Amino acid sequence: MKSVLIVEDEVGIHDVLEFYLENLDVEISFAEDITTAKNKMGEHTFDLILSDVHLKEDGNGIDLLKDVKSINQDLPFIIMTSFISALDAKEAYRLGADEFVAKPINQDELRNKLMHLLGSESEDSYKQNEFDDDLFCEVPLKSFISGKIAPFDIYIRIRNGKYIKVSNKGDNYNYEILKKFEDKGVEFLHALKKDFQDYTLMNLKICKALQDNKKIDDSKRMNFLVHSHNIIQESVFKLNFDDRTMSYINYYAKSVLNVLSKSHSYLNLLDHLRLECPDIYNYSLLSAIYALAISEKLEWESDERKTKLFLSGLLHDVGMKMIPEEIREKNPLYLTIEEKEELNEHPKHGMEILSTLHNVPSEVILAAYQHHEDVRGSGFPLKLKGHKISPFSKIIYITNHFSRYYLQGLKQDLANANASARAYHKFMDIHENLCEKSHLEAFKKLFPGESLD
Numbered sequence: 281m282k283s284v285l286i287v288e289d290e291v292g293i294h295d296v297l298e299f300y301l302e303n304l305d306v307e308i309s310f311a312e313d314i315t316t317a318k319n320k321m322g323e324h325t326f327d328l329i330l331s332d333v334h335l336k337e338d339g340n341g342i343d344l345l346k347d348v349k350s351i352n353q354d355l356p357f358i359i360m361t362s363f364i365s366a367l368d369a370k371e372a373y374r375l376g377a378d379e380f381v382a383k384p385i386n387q388d389e390l391r392n393k394l395m396h397l398l399g400s401e402s403e404d405s406y407k408q409n410e411f412d413d414d415l416f417c418e419v420p421l422k423s424f425i426s427g428k429i430a431p432f433d434i435y436i437r438i439r440n441g442k443y444i445k446v447s448n449k450g451d452n453y454n455y456e457i458l459k460k461f462e463d464k465g466v467e468f469l470h471a472l473k474k475d476f477q478d479y480t481l482m483n484l485k486i487c488k489a490l491q492d493n494k495k496i497d498d499s500k501r502m503n504f505l506v507h508s509h510n511i512i513q514e515s516v517f518k519l520n521f522d523d524r525t526m527s528y529i530n531y532y533a534k535s536v537l538n539v540l541s542k543s544h545s546y547l548n549l550l551d552h553l554r555l556e557c558p559d560i561y562n563y564s565l566l567s568a569i570y571a572l573a574i575s576e577k578l579e580w581e582s583d584e585r586k587t588k589l590f591l592s593g594l595l596h597d598v599g600m601k602m603i604p605e606e607i608r609e610k611n612p613l614y615l616t617i618e619e620k621e622e623l624n625e626h627p628k629h630g631m632e633i634l635s636t637l638h639n640v641p642s643e644v645i646l647a648a649y650q651h652h653e654d655v656r657g658s659g660f661p662l663k664l665k666g667h668k669i670s671p672f673s674k675i676i677y678i679t680n681h682f683s684r685y686y687l688q689g690l691k692q693d694l695a696n697a698n699a700s701a702r703a704y705h706k707f708m709d710i711h712e713n714l715c716e717k718s719h720l721e722a723f724k725k726l727f728p729g730e731s732l733d
């Protein structure tokens with residue numbers, strides 16, 4: 281019979297662990313602190329150590345791991361880690377921990393990992409935590425800040441192809457923990473793409489429920505629309521952008537339009553975006569909403585047309601997905617000629633990506649391709665002029681530039697209530713003569729106090 285030492289300072293959990301490991305052919309001993317653990321190891325030979333990271337008394341699981349591995353590199357060591365100790369997990373991995381189990385513990389996962397390391401057949405197929413990078417996607421830390429319960433299993437990446445689960449779906453976590461992550465420079469956590477896709481769909485179902493529920497107040501609705509937008513953009517940029525994702529986006533666009541048309545709350549939503557910390561994707565939502573606001577001023581009536589325009593705003597920069605991050609993120613002033621050329625390929629990439637899908641309206645594809653063209657023919661990639669540019673593209677040209685200026689301003693000064701007016705003036709200074717007149721007039725009407733004429 282194999283023998284296992286469990287080091288866990290919460291005595292209440294001992295019974296649970298004993299129950300979880302019931303009927304396995306192992307003998308279990310418990311220690312509540314490192315001194316007791318070491319004494320027991322002196323008296324008895326163990327085949328495996330299972331230790332919590334956090335121990336109250338005389339050191340933590342990492343210290344114990346270090347000591348154990350310095351004496352016997354081959355003694356299997358499993359670390360029990362919680363969301364709060366996710367950052368310690370990296371250190372534990374470096375020191376030679378053989379496995380990790382996320383707390384609260386999942387019984388099957390614990391049994392499988394333990395039996396695998398003891399050289400026995402696992403009950404189910406053993407799931408290694410060496411994964412293919414392609415199975416995972418990044419999820420920005422910010423996406424979690426609005427929630428309290430892990431919406432899916434959450435992983436941290438130790439290195440390429442090595443992920444550790446730090447939280448099971450449904451576990452609680454709180455803002456303080458996330459804040460610690462943020463303070464340590466963690467920007468992303470990871471999820472299995474499959475789980476993330478399910479989560480996206482769930483969000484959309486909630487969107488639908490929110491539309492139909494009259495009791496929900498506007499601010500909650502707005503919050504959720506913004507949150508869902510970020511989730512969807514994550515899907516677009518981080519997962520394979522396929523027909524299924526596109527159908528989610530179509531659905532999302534219809535939901536937003538539905539909410540906005542019922543409450544006439546463009547301004548609420550825009551205000552909400554301003555107050556939300558602007559993140560990398562919000563400019564596309566901002567572009568989409570301003571495009572809709574322009575269409576209102578142009579007195580467009582068709583919902584179908586408005587939906588397409590909104591989608592154009594959401595997806596116009598999807599080609600950026602193909603541009604290396606170091607170029608995308610670089611200050612445009614410091615781009616080399618070659619880098620600039622590469623960046624300017626993004627409309628073409630966008631057109632190509634959207635063309636391969638079955639359910640993207642042609643107007644949306646054109647907007648992705650032409651949103652950097654201007655009426656004077658000085659844009660890119662084709663230097664098209666006037667009527668050769670589609671109306672949707674001309675509107676997105678305005679809202680894309682404006683939204684970027686707006687968010688740049690907010691990034692410098694979040695509390696700046698005049699950020700939109702400043703962005704408006706900046707836009708007018710640079711682009712006034714490069715836009716379609718009627719669209720520009722409609723855009724100006726959105727800033728009645730700022731208009732120069």
Ligand SMILES: [Fe+2]
Nearest residue numbers: 596597626651
């Ligand atoms: Fe662009």
